[in-house]
Amino acid sequence: xxxxxxxxxxxxxxxxxxxxxxxxxxxxxxxxxxxxxxxxxxxxxxxxxxxxxxxxxxxxxxxxxxxxxxxxxxxxxxxxxxxxxxxxxxxxxxxxxxxxxxxxxxxxxxxxxxxxxxxxxxxxxxxxxxxxxxxxxxxxxxxxxxxxxxxxxxxxxxxxxxxxxxxxxxxxxxxxxxxxxxxxxxxxxxxxxxxxxxxxxxxxxxxxxxxxxxxxx
Amino acid sequence: xxxxxxxxxxxxxxxxxxxxxxxxxxxxxxxxxxxxxxxxxxxxxxxxxxxxxxxxxxxxxxxxxxxxxxxxxxxxxxxxxxxxxxxxxxxxxxxxxxxxxxxxxxxxxxxxxxxxxxxxxxxxxxxxxxxxxxxxxxxxxxxxxxxxxxxxxxxxxxxxxxxxxxxxxxxxxxxxxxxxxxxxxxxxxxxxxxxxxxxxxxxxxxxxxxxxxxxxx
Numbered sequence: 001x002x003x004x005x006x007x008x009x010x011x012x013x014x015x016x017x018x019x020x021x022x023x024x025x026x027x028x029x030x031x032x033x034x035x036x037x038x039x040x041x042x043x044x045x046x047x048x049x050x051x052x053x054x055x056x057x058x059x060x061x062x063x064x065x066x067x068x069x070x071x072x073x074x075x076x077x078x079x080x081x082x083x084x085x086x087x088x089x090x091x092x093x094x095x096x097x098x099x100x101x102x103x104x105x106x107x108x109x110x111x112x113x114x115x116x117x118x119x120x121x122x123x124x125x126x127x128x129x130x131x132x133x134x135x136x137x138x139x140x141x142x143x144x145x146x147x148x149x150x151x152x153x154x155x156x157x158x159x160x161x162x163x164x165x166x167x168x169x170x171x172x173x174x175x176x177x178x179x180x181x182x183x184x185x186x187x188x189x190x191x192x193x194x195x196x197x198x199x200x201x202x203x204x205x206x207x208x209x210x211x212x213x214x215x216x217x
Numbered sequence: 218x219x220x221x222x223x224x225x226x227x228x229x230x231x232x233x234x235x236x237x238x239x240x241x242x243x244x245x246x247x248x249x250x251x252x253x254x255x256x257x258x259x260x261x262x263x264x265x266x267x268x269x270x271x272x273x274x275x276x277x278x279x280x281x282x283x284x285x286x287x288x289x290x291x292x293x294x295x296x297x298x299x300x301x302x303x304x305x306x307x308x309x310x311x312x313x314x315x316x317x318x319x320x321x322x323x324x325x326x327x328x329x330x331x332x333x334x335x336x337x338x339x340x341x342x343x344x345x346x347x348x349x350x351x352x353x354x355x356x357x358x359x360x361x362x363x364x365x366x367x368x369x370x371x372x373x374x375x376x377x378x379x380x381x382x383x384x385x386x387x388x389x390x391x392x393x394x395x396x397x398x399x400x401x402x403x404x405x406x407x408x409x410x411x412x413x414x415x416x417x418x419x420x421x422x423x424x425x426x427x428x429x430x431x432x433x434x
Contacts, residue, residue, distance in 0.1 A: 040364055071366050090340075092338065120256075122338075123338055140359060143256075150337070151257060
């Protein structure tokens with residue numbers, strides 16, 4: 001089971017100041033907070049499902065942010081993870097204030113790791129620091145290797161790019177070297193992890209990366 | 218060659234009133250205006266390229282709206298169509314005022330048909346009437362047949378849904394009947410046209426649909 005919570009947007013003066021409060025709150029609680037961003041259909045929910053199932057040693061919570069549905073929360077609740085559905089009331093992103101209120105409503109006691117599945121969109125979510133310890137984006141193979149040229153901010157604010165749906169790479173013209181060349185001027189330190197949530201290819205590298213960041217926190 | 222024009226957003230009181238001005242202006246000029254919306258990587262530019270090449274009898278113009286790149290304008294300029302690149306300055310959508318100023322800058326004299334390739338996004342572009350005669354959205358097969366549940370407004374304001382990348386349908390679990398069932402409560406009259414801009418499958422149906430709407434205008 002999971003709750004549906006209408007976050008809506010409040011006019012706030014300083015998103016970054018609220019993001020800093022989120023970060024301090026989560027640090028004090030000993031919870032690692034990951035903001036997951038991607039286009040619609042890139043595979044955020046499927047990735048989260050397999051990630052949760054692959055890490056039974058961790059207590060994981062998921063805040064699902066959507067415009068106004070709860071399809072993904074229902075899917076993730078099946079894993080047994082603690083899940084809340086946030087509704088943005090039409091907005092295309094979460095900001096720090098909405099995130100803070102979502103976390104307060106959710107309750108993070110006893111959790112090791114919380115994922116925010118942001119609204120499906122490569123533009124607006126990149127513009128708002130939500131106070132996460134780690135920003136991860138997913139780009140699916142069918143979307144194409146030129147996306148850093150078109151959505152540069154997303155590839156600048158994220159520390160890792162997961163290239164999803166690698167199982168269908170043979171039928172698409174996605175060139176990992178060309179993708180890396182496109183992100184190099186934006187974010188030379190970006191981790192690039194090709195994987196498939198269906199076959200599990202590359203998933204160990206993602207889990208190792210995530211656990212590495214968690215252990216450094 | 219094509220120009221790059223920074224549209225930016227002005228604070229305007231009534232988007233719908235400006236949209237009505239766009240519609241009146243285009244009607245007076247005898248130009249049919251199509252607003253094309255989709256997620257990043259759904260295949261908007263590839264579809265436009267094949268559409269332009271398939272309709273040599275029509276004089277077609279394209280206004281490419283992007284956050285701040287001009288990758289797609291360069292691709293479309295190769296077709297010989299009249300092309301302008303609009304930059305939204307970080308915004309995730311075009312509104313009616315930005316569209317009106319874009320059209321004035323572009324110049325539609327002598328054109329039969331103008332496409333606006335909206336910013337890649339299933340949320341914000343749906344919220345702003347840009348004054349088009351026809352709103353068309355593309356959903357690519359890899360994005361999944363559940364998207365109407367998650368982005369209902371986009372499937373409500375568009376008159377047609379083009380299901381792109383049908384050539385890769387065999388490797389994805391996309392069910393056209395399930396998709397139609399998902400849009401039925403939102404938009405029972407929506408035209409659903411499965412196609413592939415690579416193989417040309419279904420393209421005749423799309424061209425017939427487009428020419429039909431054009432002849433009614």
